[in-house]
Amino acid sequence: MRLNDVRRMAIRKQLRVRFRLANGGECQINERGIAEALDWKGLPDLQLERELENASAFIVTAAGRSGETSATPETWSRRQFEEMMTAGATGAGAGEAEHDE
Secondary structure, rough: HHHHHHHHHHHHOEEEEEEEOOOOOOOEEEOOOOOOEEEOOOOOOHHHOHHHHHEEEEEEEOOOOOOOOOOOEEEEHHHHHHHHHHHHHHOOOOOOOOOOO
């Protein structure tokens, strides 16, 4: 699972995804795919790709039209989140025809 994959999924499904950083802060990826380190306390050399690899839980919230959250946040384990990502990736192209041109 890569950061760009999470960004695409957040945009496609209009979700906000949060996960813990090593320094105790949180990263949020909003429904526009923008990653933001919340309450960042430390040096500016934050590597979100590495932080995402180490994340064990994700807080997922559906975003409303105005950008405000419209549902209760759900906490998912890494395994549950990866399964949801895989299901979204396989379902994304399900209705598209394959061309061998």
